[in-house]
Amino acid sequence: MNQPELGKKILELRQKFGLTQGELAENCNLSLRTIQRIESAEVTPRSHTIKVILSNLNYDLSNLSTNLSDDTSSKGYLVKKWLKLFLKYVLELFNLKTNTMKKLSVLSLIAIFITAGFLFMPNHLYAQKIDGWFLAGSKPNSYTIGLDKSTYITGGSSALLKSVDKKIEGFGTLMQSCSADEYLDKRIKMTAYIKSDNISDWAGMWLRVDSKQTKKSLSFDNMQDRPIKGDNDWTLCEIVLDVPADSGTLNFGVLLSGTGKVWFDNIKFEVVDKAETETTKKPNLNKKPTNLDF
Structure with missing residues (x-):
């Protein structure tokens, strides 16, 4: 689902439930401007924002396409990032004109650090x-x-x-x-x-x-x-x-x-059992009108 389709779907679901943009924003703990920009396809929201909105609209999240996954937090993304850096410095080796041995030593050392950084990256990042x-x-x-x-x-x-x-x-x-x-x-x-x-x-x-x-x-x-x-x-x-x-x-x-x-x-x-006390706070109502003459 691309961004224009996503914005249209959210608009359609919101109207189905009779919600205003402000009410949807409040339910999702988001700003009104965020909802407005998503529905008008002005921005591409993060995957967790999409999930929050669609969950509040009773949309089956299993229907979402894989392109809504947060790739920036996945191992595959990090592998690509490190390989891109590694390739960058490998290409530099072919552009050496002066001080070849010195540059070669420095670039090789950088490449080693990049590779080591990837291998020993903390597991929590994955x-x-x-x-x-x-x-x-x-x-x-x-x-x-x-x-x-x-x-x-x-x-x-x-x-x-x-x-x-x-x-x-x-x-x-x-x-x-x-x-x-x-x-x-x-x-x-x-x-x-x-x-x-x-x-x-x-x-x-x-x-x-x-x-x-x-x-x-x-x-x-x-x-x-x-x-x-x-x-x-x-x-x-x-x-x-x-x-x-x-x-x-x-x-x-x-x-x-x-x-x-x-x-x-x-x-x-x-x-x-209904006899067990709720933990939610409810307003304390007077049994009858009180303090009417101040």
Whole structure:
């Protein structure tokens, strides 16, 4: 799907659900201008931005063509980059006119360093994709994701979300979206373990239930009233929310505001009794009109 087709598809889906550009931008934690530019084919958005938008529009991401993959984070891209640099310096060898031996020595040394850099490149640079999950948030470019096989609760690895910029005014999230059909008209509990390191602001697990028709949020909790801060060993977190009968999607994950690292593991969903208290905050309503004469 090329950019004009993508913009047209997003416009078509947005209108199908009766959403304004502003409402879609709010649902996706993006700016209104970003949505406008994508729909008008003024820009080619990053793959994670496309996934966030289409997930919020109930579009099957498996229908996306492979050209939406984030090639800049793949091993194939890095191989091509290093080979291009290597070829550049090899070609220089054929343009030597003076000080041939000196240039040959320098260029050969550079080529060795380039090759060595590729061979010993840290594995985390190759681990930017996690099946079923994607990177989103208000500042996704300031974060990276991957699998950590040295730190986990179960399964031999955990998901890692970490900052790559020294200062961040915003947040990143490792998230997933799925159909809510299995949990309609039920109360569910999401549990997971989170480990943190050097968090400058806060982190938390989050869960949002969106309407099938309007795409508006029906229930939401991101643990902001019980945040994870600083350094913490594995901590069990839980969220309890209702899934109304008109729900369309469950959106969930772990978010990191500011800088630091969070590990996410052993995520579970279960249906619980309606007697179990929801973790979402709801407005406290007075039983009757109050303080009418001030």
